[in-house]
Amino acid sequence: MSSKVLLNSKEIEIILHRLACQLIENHNDFSNTVLIGLQPRGIYLAKRLKDLLTNHYHIKDLKMGLLDITFYRDDFRRRDLPLDASSTEIDFLIENKNVVLIDDVLFSGRSIRAGLSAINDFGRPNLVELLVLIDRRFSRHLPIQPNYIGRQVDAINQEKVKVCWAETHNEDVVYLEHNT
Amino acid sequence: MKQLSVDHLLGIKYLNKNDIDLIFETADHFKEVINRPIKKVPSLRDITIANLFFENSTRTKLSFELAEKRLSADVINFSSSQSSVKKGETLIDTVNNILSMKVDIVVMRHPNVGAGVFLSKHVDAKIINAGDGTHEHPTQALLDSYSIREKLGTVKGKKILIVGDILHSRVALSNIFALQLQGAKVKVCGPTTLIPKYISSLGVEVETDLKKALEWCDVANVLRVQHERMDVKYFPSTREYTQLFGINQQILDSLNKDIVIMHPGPINRGVEITSDVADSNSSIILNQVENGVAVRMAVIYLLAQQIKR
Amino acid sequence: MEITNPKDYTLIISTENSFEEFYTAFISQGLHEVSTHKIVQLSEKFNTTITNLSLFLNVSNEHRNNSISFVIICTGIDIDEIPDEISVVPSVIEAEDVLEMDAIERDLGF
Numbered sequence: 093m094s095s096k097v098l099l100n101s102k103e104i105e106i107i108l109h110r111l112a113c114q115l116i117e118n119h120n121d122f123s124n125t126v127l128i129g130l131q132p133r134g135i136y137l138a139k140r141l142k143d144l145l146t147n148h149y150h151i152k153d154l155k156m157g158l159l160d161i162t163f164y165r166d167d168f169r170r171r172d173l174p175l176d177a178s179s180t181e182i183d184f185l186i187e188n189k190n191v192v193l194i195d196d197v198l199f200s201g202r203s204i205r206a207g208l209s210a211i212n213d214f215g216r217p218n219l220v221e222l223l224v225l226i227d228r229r230f231s232r233h234l235p236i237q238p239n240y241i242g243r244q245v246d247a248i249n250q251e252k253v254k255v256c257w258a259e260t261h262n263e264d265v266v267y268l269e270h271n272t
Numbered sequence: 273m274k275q276l277s278v279d280h281l282l283g284i285k286y287l288n289k290n291d292i293d294l295i296f297e298t299a300d301h302f303k304e305v306i307n308r309p310i311k312k313v314p315s316l317r318d319i320t321i322a323n324l325f326f327e328n329s330t331r332t333k334l335s336f337e338l339a340e341k342r343l344s345a346d347v348i349n350f351s352s353s354q355s356s357v358k359k360g361e362t363l364i365d366t367v368n369n370i371l372s373m374k375v376d377i378v379v380m381r382h383p384n385v386g387a388g389v390f391l392s393k394h395v396d397a398k399i400i401n402a403g404d405g406t407h408e409h410p411t412q413a414l415l416d417s418y419s420i421r422e423k424l425g426t427v428k429g430k431k432i433l434i435v436g437d438i439l440h441s442r443v444a445l446s447n448i449f450a451l452q453l454q455g456a457k458v459k460v461c462g463p464t465t466l467i468p469k470y471i472s473s474l475g476v477e478v479e480t481d482l483k484k485a486l487e488w489c490d491v492a493n494v495l496r497v498q499h500e501r502m503d504v505k506y507f508p509s510t511r512e513y514t515q516l517f518g519i520n521q522q523i524l525d526s527l528n529k530d531i532v533i534m535h536p537g538p539i540n541r542g543v544e545i546t547s548d549v550a551d552s553n554s555s556i557i558l559n560q561v562e563n564g565v566a567v568r569m570a571v572i573y574l575l576a577q578q579i580k581r
Numbered sequence: 582m583e584i585t586n587p588k589d590y591t592l593i594i595s596t597e598n599s600f601e602e603f604y605t606a607f608i609s610q611g612l613h614e615v616s617t618h619k620i621v622q623l624s625e626k627f628n629t630t631i632t633n634l635s636l637f638l639n640v641s642n643e644h645r646n647n648s649i650s651f652v653i654i655c656t657g658i659d660i661d662e663i664p665d666e667i668s669v670v671p672s673v674i675e676a677e678d679v680l681e682m683d684a685i686e687r688d689l690g691f
Contacts (some may be wrong), residue, residue: 162301163313164313164314164315168315174274174275175577176274179304180301209314213312214308214309214310215309384682384686386682386685386686387682389689390681407691470690
């Protein structure tokens, strides 16, 4: 397996700032907007953006939640491996709010579909937008597109995009791994 | 290990510690689900579950039905009064009729010990034992332990007292198995005629003095006194039972510590437990009911996961 | 009366003309004594009554006390009237099911 660095920490930092600014352009002071990070890997990006918006861009009272979609997946009983759920923590109301769904990599779109179903069980949002760090452009199985993109990648199927965050690895890096 | 080690839930005796941990972790997730505005998840949309209750039960049946519906499964109910079902007579027939309607999971309560085992050998569905005679009632024991874990942080090392008619209680037997698997210490307290002779072979001590037993324990699980048993053979009278083994506020106040009170329900207020105790802060009886739905959702979900399309 | 041992039990099929004849033969041949698991098939033409069946009450209890199965195959009787201590089923298949369930019960220590 060979891996190549797609984004280094500096590039990721610049992208995070750009995404934060794009969010502010559309959502102002976030008084009617909430961020929801998709478990298990979207949560790191969501937390980073929340910290950035709160500490650097001085957004007050920014609400962020974590959403686990295990029970909404369309591959329950169709896989060989059993599913492993993480936690859902949404302690605010979704009703009539603007929701920004956040995940690290957008691939087939099935996780996002599950996320949309799950969100609707918490209430009826005013609108839902999708923010992803990496968009694997031509890998979609469903008609789902992101509103905010960190970097677009035209990866082919045998390649895997791996996002590493400083919280769990040494530093922020995005790798493109190829199975040789 | 993210799968159950068993194909059915017939009794706690067939489970290992990992199974119990997995059920509890999964129940944690479902507890969060049942506190949402929409208390459902779609996972079991294409699964059909049959509830076969050959013995009267409102609470357990309701709890299971709720759990099944919260998982979005299709549910069919079959109940039968005691008189029209004798031993294995209609069991196989009834179940085969139901199975020809493509049922994936059967939840069954039956007056015969081992009815679930028997069924699992003859029908092609996942079986969940909701109580088989005086044998086991595994989901009750699981929700009891889950409730203790919720209240005290863990079950391991805790001292659990079971009070009442141990002899005829499947709740007691399943609880003993479950608590010991999780490293708790168990004692029983009740009239000697209602304590089975094999109790010591299970590693459970008997304490006939209620006050001493309560002083010892961290948690008291109070069993229902079944009026049918209140005849001369087993015990003189309900009043005498209450005097010797009834839990009331005075006896709790006389202890030098706070203990947790549990009861599988339905409560005979004033007999095995007084209303003020049942409704007090020491009691986690209502939590047991809420947890029952989450734990049953977990068990059903984990068994359904094994059913391949 | 026909006596066979199809599997691990004794099957007693009545061939007599009346219940009384059958019962007399049953006792005189010592079949009421506890030995193997037993299934007794009563002929439909007996028009067996509850009173007839109650004669087997002691036999049934004796067998149960010794952890041996005793099942009667009989049709045309109101289930609700049959004493709980006597195991009555409508056919051989169900009788064999009862034997199996009894065995499971014994395995579980009851």
